Amino acid sequence: xxxxxxxxxxxxxxxxxxxxxxxxVRVRSDLEIPNNSSKFISLYLLFSxxxxxxxxxxxxxxxxxxxxSLLFGILIALIIPIYTFYWLKRKFNIDDxxxxxxxxxxxxxxxxxxxxxxxxSHAIDFGGHMVAVxxxxxxxxxxxxxILIRWYTPDKSSVPRLRSIIRHSITNGSVFLIVGSLVIGxxxxxxxxxxxxxxxxxxxxxxxxxxxxxxxxxSGRRLNDFFAGGWFPSFFAVVxxxxxxxxVAVLSGFVTDEIGNRFMFAIxxxxxxxxxxxxxxxIAAPRANPGIYLPMTLVVTFPFNITVGMPLYLSVITx
Numbered sequence: 001x002x003x004x005x006x007x008x009x010x011x012x013x014x015x016x017x018x019x020x021x022x023x024x025v026r027v028r029s030d031l032e033i034p035n036n037s038s039k040f041i042s043l044y045l046l047f048s049x050x051x052x053x054x055x056x057x058x059x060x061x062x063x064x065x066x067x068x069s070l071l072f073g074i075l076i077a078l079i080i081p082i083y084t085f086y087w088l089k090r091k092f093n094i095d096d097x098x099x100x101x102x103x104x105x106x107x108x109x110x111x112x113x114x115x116x117x118x119x120x121s122h123a124i125d126f127g128g129h130m131v132a133v134x135x136x137x138x139x140x141x142x143x144x145x146x147i148l149i150r151w152y153t154p155d156k157s158s159v160p161r162l163r164s165i166i167r168h169s170i171t172n173g174s175v176f177l178i179v180g181s182l183v184i185g186x187x188x189x190x191x192x193x194x195x196x197x198x199x200x201x202x203x204x205x206x207x208x209x210x211x212x213x214x215x216x217x218x219s220g221r222r223l224n225d226f227f228a229g230g231w232f233p234s235f236f237a238v239v240x241x242x243x244x245x246x247x248v249a250v251l252s253g254f255v256t257d258e259i260g261n262r263f264m265f266a267i268x269x270x271x272x273x274x275x276x277x278x279x280x281x282x283i284a285a286p287r288a289n290p291g292i293y294l295p296m297t298l299v300v301t302f303p304f305n306i307t308v309g310m311p312l313y314l315s316v317i318t319x
Contacts, residue, residue, distance in 0.1 A: 013209055014114065014117060014205065014208050014209045014212050017209045017212050017213040017216065018213065018216040018219075018303065020216060021212070021213045021214065021215065021216020021217040021219070021220060022217075022219055022220040022223075023216075024217060025216075025217055025221055025223075026220055032217060033213065033217065038214045041211045041214070042211060043177060045109070045204075045207060045208060046113075046178045046181065047177060047178075047181045047200075048181075048199075048201070048204055048207075049112070049113050049116060049131060049178065049181075050131055050135075050177065050178040050180070050181025051184060051188075051193075051196075051200050052128070052185060052200060052201065053129075053130070053181075053185060054128065054181065054183060054184060054185020054186035055128065055185045055186070055188070055193050056127065057127075057128035057185070057186050058186045058188075060127060060128055060129065065255070066127070066129045069127075069130070069133055069255055069256060069261065069265075070129070070136060072133075072255045073134070073136055073137050073265070073268065074136055074140055076137065076244075076248060076265070076269050077105050077106065077107075077136075077141045077144075078140050078141070078144055079105075080101075080104055080105040080141065080244060080269065081105030081141045081144040081145050081148070082101075082105075082148070084100070084101045084104050084105070084240060085098060085101035085148050087236075088100050089152070092292070094148075094149055094152045094153055095149060095285040095287045095288040096289055096293065097148075098145045098146070098148045098149035098152075098285060098288070099145060099149075099277070099281045099285050099288040099293050100236075100292065101141075101145050101148065102141050102144065102145025102146070102273075102277050102281060103272045103274065103277040103278075103296070103297050104240055104272045104297075104301075105144060105145065106138055106141035106272070106276060106277050107134050107138060107272075107273060108271035108272055108273055108274065108275075108297070108302065109134065109275065110212075110215065110302070111267060111270075111271040111302060111306065112134050112264070112267065112271065114208065114212070115263065115264060115267040115310060117204075119260050119263065119264075122314075124259055124260045124263070125258075125260050126258065126260030126261050127256075127258065127260070130260075130264040130265075131178065131182050132182055133264070133265075134268055135182065138273070138276050142276070142280045142281070142284075145285075146280075146285075149285055215302065219298050219299045219302070219303070222294060222298065222299050223299060233295070234300055237272075237296040237297070237301045237304070238301070238304050241270040241271070241272065241301050241304060241309060242304075242312065244269040245267065245269055245270030245309055245312065246266070247269070248266050248270075249262060249263070249265070249266035249313045249316040249317050250316065252265040252266065252317075259314075259317055259318065263310075266316075266317070267305065267309070267310065267313060270301075270309055270313065271301070271302075271305055272301045273297065274297040277293075281293075
């Protein structure tokens, strides 16, 4: 891995704001982002990346590469929760194993947004269809996780019906907004898109920095609970993202030659959901312990990906 690339990423203002949030909690500062503001910023980020992805898709020529990319993304989202579940159930109960597996098979929209900023800083383009790939990868992993929980739970009546979980996964706010924004961006012409460019593009990095500050505060508050879980959750939360990211960085070369697209595939495979999956699994697996899966994804995997992971995956691709 290129150490200069890693050092450059570690001095990224957005990442430093994340570290500032963690530090604020550790020194017991009263710094916090109001809940309503935090929700607005997260919605803005999803809207912005979806709209810009739709615009990129509108200017792209439809090709079989787009079709294969969508299928490859769905395949990743189906395979990861299956193989991780059978490892996890050796250490966790069925509900926790299924929930963690679903989280790591699904994707983190915030990690994706941070990866967009990372590519922009290195002047690397990626296809707008990768936004659609991300949106399509949310639901399959959740569905697989629920199926595995139902399969291995003796009392099937304690698990909600699969149909309701599928509907909740598809209509989840983050998925619905980014898909809707993608469609609107695709339909809007250049003149219409130019009219809201100051909102969708110019202030994007500033809002991302504030959002990562909020993520840092949320992570810092869960550190103590996470450390009480022993070595395995930490080990899993680093090794699995790194393994998935590196493998997909290599295998994506069979789907596309574009460095930016391959990088996005790697970061999607390496990321873990801490928004859509917890919301769905709160209904599907109410006995799952949030003190396990939320810190794993938010306290370990997210910081790992935005510090070490992104330079690692880009280095693997460029090699």
